[in-house]
Amino acid sequence: MGKSENIVWHESKVTKADREKLNGHKGAVLWFTGLSGSGKSTISVEVEKELHARGIHTYRLDGDNVRHGLNKNLGFSPDDRKENIRRIGEVSKLMVDAGLVTLTAFISPYREDRDNIRELLGDREFIEVFVKASVETCESRDPKGLYKKARAGEIKGFTGIDAPYEEPVNPEITVDTDKQTLEESVQQIVEYFIG
Numbered sequence: 298m299g300k301s302e303n304i305v306w307h308e309s310k311v312t313k314a315d316r317e318k319l320n321g322h323k324g325a326v327l328w329f330t331g332l333s334g335s336g337k338s339t340i341s342v343e344v345e346k347e348l349h350a351r352g353i354h355t356y357r358l359d360g361d362n363v364r365h366g367l368n369k370n371l372g373f374s375p376d377d378r379k380e381n382i383r384r385i386g387e388v389s390k391l392m393v394d395a396g397l398v399t400l401t402a403f404i405s406p407y408r409e410d411r412d413n414i415r416e417l418l419g420d421r422e423f424i425e426v427f428v429k430a431s432v433e434t435c436e437s438r439d440p441k442g443l444y445k446k447a448r449a450g451e452i453k454g455f456t457g458i459d460a461p462y463e464e465p466v467n468p469e470i471t472v473d474t475d476k477q478t479l480e481e482s483v484q485q486i487v488e489y490f491i492g
Protein backbone atom coordinates (compact mmCIF):
# COMPACT_ATOMS: atom_id res chain seq x y z
CA MET A 298 0.00 0.00 0.00
CA GLY A 299 1.08 3.58 -0.58
CA LYS A 300 3.51 2.71 -3.41
CA SER A 301 2.31 5.34 -5.90
CA GLU A 302 4.55 8.39 -6.00
CA ASN A 303 4.79 11.49 -8.18
CA ILE A 304 1.15 11.36 -9.15
CA VAL A 305 -1.04 14.41 -9.60
CA TRP A 306 -4.85 14.52 -9.56
CA HIS A 307 -6.32 15.65 -12.90
CA GLU A 308 -9.68 17.42 -12.82
CA SER A 309 -12.38 16.76 -15.43
CA LYS A 310 -14.49 19.47 -17.05
CA VAL A 311 -17.64 17.45 -16.35
CA THR A 312 -18.08 17.26 -12.58
CA LYS A 313 -19.88 14.88 -10.28
CA ALA A 314 -22.49 17.62 -9.75
CA ASP A 315 -22.97 17.90 -13.53
CA ARG A 316 -23.53 14.15 -13.78
CA GLU A 317 -25.97 14.17 -10.89
CA LYS A 318 -27.89 17.02 -12.51
CA LEU A 319 -28.10 15.11 -15.80
CA ASN A 320 -29.29 11.98 -13.96
CA GLY A 321 -31.81 13.89 -11.86
CA HIS A 322 -30.60 12.26 -8.63
CA LYS A 323 -27.53 11.96 -6.46
CA GLY A 324 -25.22 8.97 -6.27
CA ALA A 325 -25.00 6.82 -3.15
CA VAL A 326 -24.05 3.34 -1.98
CA LEU A 327 -26.48 0.90 -0.45
CA TRP A 328 -24.00 -1.34 1.36
CA PHE A 329 -25.62 -4.71 2.15
CA THR A 330 -23.81 -6.72 4.81
CA GLY A 331 -24.68 -10.03 6.46
CA LEU A 332 -23.95 -13.72 6.68
CA SER A 333 -23.81 -15.98 3.65
CA GLY A 334 -27.41 -16.94 2.90
CA SER A 335 -28.89 -14.01 4.86
CA GLY A 336 -30.44 -12.61 1.67
CA LYS A 337 -28.03 -9.86 0.50
CA SER A 338 -28.07 -10.91 -3.16
CA THR A 339 -31.77 -11.74 -3.34
CA ILE A 340 -32.86 -8.49 -1.68
CA SER A 341 -30.39 -6.21 -3.48
CA VAL A 342 -31.46 -7.61 -6.87
CA GLU A 343 -35.09 -6.72 -6.11
CA VAL A 344 -34.23 -3.30 -4.67
CA GLU A 345 -32.21 -2.50 -7.79
CA LYS A 346 -35.15 -3.51 -9.98
CA GLU A 347 -37.48 -1.21 -8.03
CA LEU A 348 -35.06 1.74 -8.19
CA HIS A 349 -34.45 1.20 -11.91
CA ALA A 350 -38.21 1.21 -12.51
CA ARG A 351 -38.28 4.65 -10.85
CA GLY A 352 -35.73 6.04 -13.30
CA ILE A 353 -32.74 5.76 -10.98
CA HIS A 354 -29.36 4.89 -12.50
CA THR A 355 -28.00 1.88 -10.62
CA TYR A 356 -25.24 -0.68 -10.62
CA ARG A 357 -24.92 -3.76 -8.41
CA LEU A 358 -21.67 -5.31 -7.20
CA ASP A 359 -21.95 -8.83 -5.79
CA GLY A 360 -19.31 -10.80 -3.87
CA ASP A 361 -19.50 -13.92 -5.97
CA ASN A 362 -19.37 -11.94 -9.24
CA VAL A 363 -16.53 -9.60 -8.28
CA ARG A 364 -14.47 -12.53 -7.03
CA HIS A 365 -14.69 -13.99 -10.58
CA GLY A 366 -12.88 -10.94 -11.98
CA LEU A 367 -11.43 -7.90 -10.23
CA ASN A 368 -10.78 -9.79 -6.99
CA LYS A 369 -10.11 -13.28 -8.28
CA ASN A 370 -6.65 -13.23 -6.68
CA LEU A 371 -8.21 -12.96 -3.20
CA GLY A 372 -9.30 -15.75 -0.87
CA PHE A 373 -11.04 -15.69 2.50
CA SER A 374 -8.23 -15.06 4.98
CA PRO A 375 -8.82 -12.00 7.18
CA ASP A 376 -6.28 -10.00 5.13
CA ASP A 377 -7.83 -11.03 1.81
CA ARG A 378 -11.33 -10.17 2.99
CA LYS A 379 -10.03 -6.79 4.15
CA GLU A 380 -8.45 -6.14 0.73
CA ASN A 381 -11.60 -7.37 -1.01
CA ILE A 382 -13.72 -4.85 0.88
CA ARG A 383 -11.17 -2.04 0.51
CA ARG A 384 -11.21 -2.45 -3.28
CA ILE A 385 -15.01 -2.59 -3.38
CA GLY A 386 -15.11 0.58 -1.30
CA GLU A 387 -12.87 2.31 -3.84
CA VAL A 388 -14.89 0.97 -6.79
CA SER A 389 -18.08 2.14 -5.08
CA LYS A 390 -16.61 5.61 -4.66
CA LEU A 391 -15.85 5.75 -8.39
CA MET A 392 -19.39 4.63 -9.17
CA VAL A 393 -20.87 7.26 -6.88
CA ASP A 394 -18.61 9.82 -8.57
CA ALA A 395 -20.09 8.60 -11.86
CA GLY A 396 -23.50 9.45 -10.41
CA LEU A 397 -24.77 5.93 -9.83
CA VAL A 398 -26.73 4.46 -6.97
CA THR A 399 -24.52 1.47 -6.25
CA LEU A 400 -25.76 -1.62 -4.44
CA THR A 401 -23.07 -3.84 -2.94
CA ALA A 402 -23.69 -7.35 -1.60
CA PHE A 403 -20.65 -8.58 0.32
CA ILE A 404 -20.48 -10.34 3.65
CA SER A 405 -18.02 -7.60 4.72
CA PRO A 406 -17.62 -9.22 8.14
CA TYR A 407 -15.37 -6.65 9.79
CA ARG A 408 -16.85 -3.51 11.32
CA GLU A 409 -13.62 -1.57 10.88
CA ASP A 410 -13.55 -2.23 7.13
CA ARG A 411 -17.15 -1.06 6.72
CA ASP A 412 -16.46 2.02 8.84
CA ASN A 413 -13.46 2.84 6.63
CA ILE A 414 -15.78 2.93 3.62
CA ARG A 415 -18.23 5.13 5.50
CA GLU A 416 -15.33 7.50 6.11
CA LEU A 417 -14.25 7.32 2.47
CA LEU A 418 -17.72 8.16 1.16
CA GLY A 419 -19.23 10.22 3.96
CA ASP A 420 -22.45 9.59 5.91
CA ARG A 421 -24.69 11.08 3.22
CA GLU A 422 -23.49 8.69 0.53
CA PHE A 423 -23.00 5.52 2.58
CA ILE A 424 -26.15 3.68 3.58
CA GLU A 425 -25.39 0.54 5.56
CA VAL A 426 -28.05 -2.15 5.17
CA PHE A 427 -27.73 -4.92 7.74
CA VAL A 428 -29.32 -8.09 6.38
CA LYS A 429 -29.90 -9.83 9.67
CA ALA A 430 -30.48 -13.58 9.93
CA SER A 431 -29.38 -16.16 12.45
CA VAL A 432 -26.72 -18.68 11.49
CA GLU A 433 -29.38 -21.36 12.02
CA THR A 434 -31.66 -19.77 9.43
CA CYS A 435 -28.82 -19.28 6.93
CA GLU A 436 -27.68 -22.83 7.46
CA SER A 437 -31.17 -24.20 6.90
CA ARG A 438 -31.41 -22.23 3.63
CA ASP A 439 -27.86 -23.13 2.54
CA PRO A 440 -28.57 -22.07 -1.08
CA LYS A 441 -25.10 -23.10 -2.30
CA GLY A 442 -24.48 -26.05 0.03
CA LEU A 443 -21.54 -24.19 1.60
CA TYR A 444 -22.64 -24.55 5.25
CA LYS A 445 -22.82 -28.29 4.72
CA LYS A 446 -19.28 -28.26 3.38
CA ALA A 447 -18.09 -26.02 6.24
CA ARG A 448 -19.64 -28.36 8.84
CA ALA A 449 -17.95 -31.29 7.12
CA GLY A 450 -14.62 -29.46 7.40
CA GLU A 451 -14.32 -29.12 3.62
CA ILE A 452 -14.26 -25.30 3.85
CA LYS A 453 -12.14 -23.75 6.58
CA GLY A 454 -12.79 -20.25 7.94
CA PHE A 455 -16.42 -20.06 6.89
CA THR A 456 -18.19 -16.95 8.17
CA GLY A 457 -20.55 -17.74 11.06
CA ILE A 458 -19.06 -21.22 11.57
CA ASP A 459 -15.36 -20.76 12.21
CA ALA A 460 -14.78 -17.18 11.05
CA PRO A 461 -16.29 -14.06 12.64
CA TYR A 462 -19.12 -11.78 11.57
CA GLU A 463 -19.22 -8.44 13.37
CA GLU A 464 -22.75 -7.03 13.33
CA PRO A 465 -23.18 -3.33 12.48
CA VAL A 466 -23.65 -1.12 15.55
CA ASN A 467 -25.69 1.66 14.00
CA PRO A 468 -26.76 0.74 10.46
CA GLU A 469 -29.10 3.07 8.57
CA ILE A 470 -31.35 0.09 7.79
CA THR A 471 -31.82 -3.35 9.35
CA VAL A 472 -33.93 -5.98 7.65
CA ASP A 473 -34.51 -9.13 9.66
CA THR A 474 -34.99 -11.95 7.20
CA ASP A 475 -35.74 -14.40 10.01
CA LYS A 476 -38.99 -12.48 10.43
CA GLN A 477 -39.61 -10.36 7.33
CA THR A 478 -40.64 -11.55 3.90
CA LEU A 479 -38.53 -10.63 0.90
CA GLU A 480 -41.23 -8.17 -0.21
CA GLU A 481 -41.29 -6.46 3.21
CA SER A 482 -37.52 -6.02 3.23
CA VAL A 483 -37.49 -4.63 -0.31
CA GLN A 484 -40.29 -2.18 0.48
CA GLN A 485 -38.55 -1.01 3.68
CA ILE A 486 -35.29 -0.27 1.84
CA VAL A 487 -36.93 1.42 -1.14
CA GLU A 488 -39.04 3.61 1.17
CA TYR A 489 -35.99 4.60 3.20
CA PHE A 490 -34.12 5.50 0.03
CA ILE A 491 -36.86 7.30 -1.89
CA GLY A 492 -38.18 9.01 1.27
Ligand SMILES: Nc1ncnc2c1ncn2[C@@H]1O[C@H](COP(=O)(O)OS(=O)(=O)O)[C@@H](OP(=O)(O)O)[C@H]1O
Nearest residue numbers: 332333334360373378381403404405406454455456
Ligand atom coordinates in the same frame (compact mmCIF):
# COMPACT_ATOMS: atom_id res chain seq x y z
N1 LIG B 1 -14.87 -19.18 3.80
C1 LIG B 1 -15.92 -18.52 3.31
N2 LIG B 1 -16.65 -17.69 4.09
C2 LIG B 1 -17.70 -17.02 3.58
N3 LIG B 1 -18.12 -17.13 2.29
C3 LIG B 1 -17.42 -17.93 1.45
C4 LIG B 1 -16.31 -18.67 1.93
N4 LIG B 1 -15.82 -19.40 0.90
C5 LIG B 1 -16.57 -19.14 -0.17
N5 LIG B 1 -17.55 -18.26 0.14
C6 LIG B 1 -18.48 -17.72 -0.85
O1 LIG B 1 -18.03 -16.40 -1.10
C7 LIG B 1 -19.07 -15.44 -0.90
C8 LIG B 1 -18.62 -14.31 0.04
O2 LIG B 1 -17.77 -13.44 -0.64
P1 LIG B 1 -17.61 -11.97 -0.11
O3 LIG B 1 -16.68 -11.29 -1.08
O4 LIG B 1 -18.94 -11.36 0.08
O5 LIG B 1 -16.89 -12.20 1.30
S1 LIG B 1 -16.13 -11.15 2.23
O6 LIG B 1 -16.94 -9.91 2.27
O7 LIG B 1 -14.81 -10.90 1.66
O8 LIG B 1 -16.03 -11.79 3.55
C9 LIG B 1 -20.20 -16.16 -0.22
O9 LIG B 1 -21.32 -15.71 -0.94
P2 LIG B 1 -22.69 -15.24 -0.26
O10 LIG B 1 -23.32 -16.52 0.13
O11 LIG B 1 -23.41 -14.55 -1.38
O12 LIG B 1 -22.41 -14.33 0.89
C10 LIG B 1 -19.92 -17.64 -0.45
O13 LIG B 1 -20.65 -18.09 -1.56
Ligand SMILES: Nc1ncnc2c1ncn2[C@@H]1O[C@H](COP(=O)(O)OP(=O)(O)O)[C@@H](O)[C@H]1O
Nearest residue numbers: 333334335336337338339438440474477478479
Ligand atom coordinates in the same frame (compact mmCIF):
# COMPACT_ATOMS: atom_id res chain seq x y z
N1 LIG C 1 -37.26 -13.55 4.00
C1 LIG C 1 -36.28 -13.78 3.10
N2 LIG C 1 -35.55 -12.75 2.62
C2 LIG C 1 -34.54 -13.00 1.73
N3 LIG C 1 -34.21 -14.21 1.24
C3 LIG C 1 -34.91 -15.28 1.71
C4 LIG C 1 -35.97 -15.11 2.65
N4 LIG C 1 -36.49 -16.32 2.94
C5 LIG C 1 -35.80 -17.22 2.21
N5 LIG C 1 -34.86 -16.60 1.45
C6 LIG C 1 -33.92 -17.32 0.56
O1 LIG C 1 -32.65 -17.31 1.19
C7 LIG C 1 -31.62 -17.35 0.20
C8 LIG C 1 -30.67 -16.18 0.42
O2 LIG C 1 -29.58 -16.34 -0.44
P1 LIG C 1 -28.76 -15.12 -1.02
O3 LIG C 1 -29.65 -14.00 -1.43
O4 LIG C 1 -27.80 -15.69 -2.01
O5 LIG C 1 -27.98 -14.66 0.32
P2 LIG C 1 -26.57 -13.94 0.42
O6 LIG C 1 -26.37 -13.11 -0.81
O7 LIG C 1 -26.67 -13.11 1.68
O8 LIG C 1 -25.56 -15.06 0.54
C9 LIG C 1 -32.31 -17.29 -1.16
O9 LIG C 1 -32.41 -18.59 -1.67
C10 LIG C 1 -33.70 -16.72 -0.83
O10 LIG C 1 -34.68 -17.14 -1.73
